[in-house]
Amino acid sequence: MLLLKRMDEYGSLNTASLGTEYLMTNATTHSFIFGAMAELVDNARDAGSKTLEIYTEESEDRSGGPMLCFKDDGCGMSKEEAESVIVFGSSRKTDQEEPIGMYGNGLKSGSMRLGKDMILFTKKDGVLTCLMISRTFYEAESVTQIKVPVPSFHASTKTMVGSDRKKHSVEVSLITKYSPFKTELSLLSQFNSLKGDSGTLVIIYNLSTTPNGELELDFSSDPVDIKASVQLDHENSEDDDVIERRSFRAYASILYKSPRMKIILQKKRVRTRLLAYSLYLPKRILVNYKSFKNQNERQINEAKKQIEVTRRKLTEIQSQISTVTKNSSNVANRNVMMQVRRLQNVEAEHQQQLAERQGIMELRKKQAKKSEQLEFHFGLNANERYHDGIFFYNSDRLIKMYVKEGTLQSKEEITYRGIIAVVSVPKSSLLPTHNKQDFNDHAEYKKLKKCVDQAMQQTGGVPLVRRRSTRLGGRG
Numbered sequence: 316m317l318l319l320k321r322m323d324e325y326g327s328l329n330t331a332s333l334g335t336e337y338l339m340t341n342a343t344t345h346s347f348i349f350g351a352m353a354e355l356v357d358n359a360r361d362a363g364s365k366t367l368e369i370y371t372e373e374s375e376d377r378s379g380g381p382m383l384c385f386k387d388d389g390c391g392m393s394k395e396e397a398e399s400v401i402v403f404g405s406s407r408k409t410d411q412e413e414p415i416g417m418y419g420n421g422l423k424s425g426s427m428r429l430g431k432d433m434i435l436f437t438k439k440d441g442v443l444t445c446l447m448i449s450r451t452f453y454e455a456e457s458v459t460q461i462k463v464p465v466p467s468f469h470a471s472t473k474t475m476v477g478s479d480r481k482k483h484s485v486e487v488s489l490i491t492k493y494s495p496f497k498t499e500l501s502l503l504s505q506f507n508s509l510k511g512d513s514g515t516l517v518i519i520y521n522l523s524t525t526p527n528g529e530l531e532l533d534f535s536s537d538p539v540d541i542k543a544s545v546q547l548d549h550e551n552s553e554d555d556d557v558i559e560r561r562s563f564r565a566y567a568s569i570l571y572k573s574p575r576m577k578i579i580l581q582k583k584r585v586r587t588r589l590l591a592y593s594l595y596l597p598k599r600i601l602v603n604y605k606s607f608k609n610q611n612e613r614q615i616n617e618a619k620k621q622i623e624v625t626r627r628k629l630t631e632i633q634s635q636i637s638t639v640t641k642n643s644s645n646v647a648n649r650n651v652m653m654q655v656r657r658l659q660n661v662e663a664e665h666q667q668q669l670a671e672r673q674g675i676m677e678l679r680k681k682q683a684k685k686s687e688q689l690e691f692h693f694g695l696n697a698n699e700r701y702h703d704g705i706f707f708y709n710s711d712r713l714i715k716m717y718v719k720e721g722t723l724q725s726k727e728e729i730t731y732r733g734i735i736a737v738v739s740v741p742k743s744s745l746l747p748t749h750n751k752q753d754f755n756d757h758a759e760y761k762k763l764k765k766c767v768d769q770a771m772q773q774t775g776g777v778p779l780v781r782r783r784s785t786r787l788g789g790r791g
Contacts, residue, residue, distance in 0.1 A: 362389025594694020
């Protein structure tokens with residue numbers, strides 16, 4: 316009876332067509348915790364933000380530990396755009412020029428990797444909208460489908476938008492119960508930090524912890540930085556001891572090849588480092604890389620086949636969901652609900668897969684008649700002489716760092732010790748995975764790494780530097 320009552324009470328809320336367990340499954344794609352933080356940085360950049368502030372605050376009731384906040388001055392979201400956040404595989408960036416995100420997944424996967432709960436405040440066109448995704452809520456009330464309260468208010472009067480008072484009341488009640496903001500007044504006061512006509516504030520709370528109960532992110536050892544826990548830092552790493560895997564300030568400083576957004580971390584500006592131009596004895600090489608062009612037509616045809624297969628699977632799953640729901644006399648039956656949730660999770664995975672494959676095909680079509688000229692930068696990592704590798708940027712965004720290939724893997728080849736290679740890969744040629752920590756086409760990525768290694772060998776390496784050079788400055 317209690318379950319039926321909750322289903323009726325929360326029936327009006329915005330609902331995703333998948334089970335709550337998918338949130339955690341989706342979040343675990345981020346083995347590198349700074350990669351999860353970078354997803355929220357990408358969102359601010361894609362929103363046209365000039366400034367992004369990342370900072371921590373204590374919750375108002377001093378429970379649940381610190382809150383991790385991301386505040387930008389970008390274009391914000393309308394109520395409809397905020398509601399689309401819960402649609403997995405949906406992206407509102409398709410019309411933007413070279414957006415970093417394209418799968419509509421970064422906010423969910425990134426925030427749920429960083430903590431159990433997320434609340435978003437956004438302002439656009441005179442409307443204030445709040446959205447909460449809370450695993451604490453789902454667990455406490457045995458909610459098995461992702462239900463998301465999204466109340467909106469007129470900015471001028473702070474009164475509700477729309478006419479459904481009951482739904483609005485339920486939404487505000489849930490947020491004040493399961494967020495750090497325990498009254499509607501406290502909730503509305505969060506919008507005050509968005510000073511311009513538009514912007515977004517994302518607050519993550521009940522932050523992720525290690526198996527021994529400590530926070531995965533360290534906010535105390537350096538008051539102007541956010542550090543990764545040492546025991547987690549080795550995950551998915553090709554060079555464990557580099558500072559960019561231990562310090563988010565260091566990682567954020569090289570996150571973009573051409574930074575155009577100011578990042579303020581813990582009240583101090585991140586000093587961006589233009590990696591390609593901060594190397595000692597730099598060399599620049601342009602390479603006509605034909606492999607992308609040669610594979611485009613084949614990959615377009617293959618993508619078409621995969622899209623059709625995925626569509627058929629998606630149709631079959633949706634048909635099964637419809638059949639199970641229609642043929643069951645009691646939809647609230649636990650076994651039926653579990654079966655439906657399993658099917659909905661499979662459906663969500665196919666939707667994500669379909670979005671990715673459609674994106675691949677469209678980008679391949681644009682590049683089918685073009686050859687690519689890749690730009691390689693080589694030089695000595697004078698600041699960290701014992702760290703070397705290849706840095707791959709895609710659509711201006713760092714995807715892989717300190718990758719070892721060929722001569723860089725050789726312990727005996729000291730000519731290339733300390734060499735950094737910076738490679739700009741067109742997004743239209745080689746797509747990143749949805750967590751932006753790898754590339755979709757592993758065969759093509761392997762060929763590209765070999766191409767970089769061959770180009771590096773042609774440079775003849777960089778002469779050994781016996782005396783450590785002066786520390787190279789970045790650009791503010």
